[in-house]
Amino acid sequence: MKIEQIYTGCLAHAAYYLESNGEVAIFDPLREVQPYINRAKLDDAKIKYIFETHFHADFVSGHLDLMKKTGAQIVFGPTAKPNYDAIVAEDGQVFEIGDYKVKVIHTPGHTMESTTYLLIDENGEEHGIITGDTLFIGDVGRPDLAQKVVAELTQEKLASHLYDSLRNKIMPLSDDLIVYPNHGAGSACGKNMSKETTDTLGNQKKTNYALRADMTKEEFIEAVLDGLTEPPGYFPQNVMMNIKGYESFDSVIHKAQNALSPKAFEAAANETEAIVLDVRHQSEFIKGHIPRSIFIGIDGNFAQWVGALIVDVTQPLLLVTPEGRKEEVVTRLSRVGFDNVIGYLEGGFEAWKDEGMEYDTLNSISAEEFSKLYEANKDYVFDVRREGEYVAEHVDGAKNTQLDYLNNYLGEFPEDKTFYVHCAGGYRSVIASSILKSRGIHNLVEVAGGYKAIKQTDIPRTDYVCPSTLK
Structure with a gap:
């Protein structure tokens, strides 16, 4: 069977391309759809259907633009209520793609419209299942997201539906089927996903x-709900964009083509409520940046951190980007619904400096320097890693102020005493430091290299010990 997984690591997202006899189906496309159109052209094939496994929360799907550009029909599973033309399929309905067939299997639980698509080859043999967020490799979809959109859909109700879907619809299928999920490790749509992005159903039943x-x-409900963290704030907004529709990707790119001189950029920042978003490498941001700008580097999990920390997808943004990467930044923002880029700094930060504009720096020291200061400052160390990382291992006395929820911890940072911020490797600590500085908190020092570098010093650390090993 000719099926390709198109994986995008920064979102831990998998779309799928299925082609047979000149006809193509795309499953769960990303916002920018030209790559799918180009792929079909290579096969001299026409995109016939766009299958959506559910209304996604962690990204804005490209289904509407793909429909408009190709004439393909959008397909959702039972109970979906999109605000645009689409086929809302019945449970068990079969669609033909050339010599292949795609069978709809309604699997509510992650959301009520969640659907798995069974792939059947030209010989009538079942090949695999595209599971969306119903079944991952090593995990299943979290059942607490839909309640953010429909209050009566509690996580317990959805978990109950998910149990039934897995037991009655998925597990009876052949062990030989290949599982093609929508996400891999790093996605916030589950909690225990494997780094592997496909597996056999039989192996998943075992592991x-x-x-x-x-x-x-x-037992299932308890296990699935245990350890769930608060989902990122932008998730419900992405769901509504996927249900109601959105501005075309081409329009978003066009609108962002607004090159601003340093003085015009400063005026725009002062006259609007735009956030200045600096996406360069953290080492460049440390050496110099526009005052009150927020750092979220393009070379990290950029879109996910933008969504988690800026939250409001309608927020106006002004960009400071590396040379030649502006369109990439706008594309990655649009994937998670941030379509309101109102301009970018022409010539980048160097142009800002050359114009003699005011700029700020970030106080950053090495782990070796930090080790000399630790004893006198051990009560003022803040670890912005996630709770699981902190629990596993941390600097003695450090306070866990997770970057994901940094705004909840603002009252914990001292007002009149220098404090030290670190993460695992230096990316998140610079994000956190930029946010704190934008809020007028400047008495901080970032520890470069993060915990990885700290471990190479003699700073005392607390390691987690499994209770079963305690005597």
């Missing part, structure tokens, strides 16, 4: 905690 054969519904 995936949620598919244990003798698991009761009560």
Whole structure:
């Protein structure tokens, strides 16, 4: 069977390309759709259907633009209520793609419209299942997202539906089927996903905690809900964009083509409520940046951190980008619904400096320097890694102020005492430092290299010990 997984690492997202006899189906496309159109041209094929496994929360799908550009029909599973023309399929309905067939299997639980698509080859043999967020490799979709959109859909109700879907619809299928999920490790749509992005269903039945054969519904609900963190704030907004529709990607790119001189950039920042978003490498931001700008580097998990920390997808943005990467930045912002880029700094930060404009720096020291200061400042160390990282291992006395929820911790940072901020490797600590400085908190020092570098010093650390090993 000719099926390709198109994986985008920064979002841990998988789209799928299925082609047979000149006809193509695309599953869960990203916002920018030209790559799918180009891929079909290579096969001299026409895109016939765009299958959506559900209304996504972590990204804005490209289904509408792809429909407009190709004439393909959008397909959702049962109960979906999109605000545009689409086929809302029935459970068990079959679609033909050349000599292949795609069978709709309604699998509510992650969301109520969540659907798995069974792929059947030209010989009538079942090949695999495109599972969306119903079944991942090593995990299943979190059942707490839909309640952010429809309050009565509690996470317990959705988890109950998910249990039934997995037991009654997925697990009875052949062990030989290949599982093609929508996400891999790093996505916020699950909590225990594998780095592998495909597997056989048979192996998942053996290794995936949620598919244990003798698991009761009560055990399943408890296991699936245990350890869920608060989902990123932009998720419900992405859901609504996927349901209601959105501005075309081409329009978003065109609108962002607004080159601003340093003085015009400063005027725009002062006259609007735009956030100045600096996406250069953290080492460049440390050496110099526009005052009150926020750093989120393009070479990290950029879109996910923008969504988690800026939250409001309608927020106007002004960009400071590396040379030649402006369109990439706008594209990656649009994937998570941030379509309101109102301009960018022409010539980048160097032009700002050359114009003699005011700029700020970030106080950053090496782990070796920090080790000499630690004893006198051990009560003023802030670790912005996630809770699991902190629990596993941390600097003695450090306080865990996770970057994801930094705004909740603002009252914990001292007002009149220098404090030290670190993460795992230096990316998140610079993000955190930029946010704190934008809020007028300047008495901070960032520890370059983060915990990886700190571990190479003699600074005392606390390591997690599994309770079962305690005497």
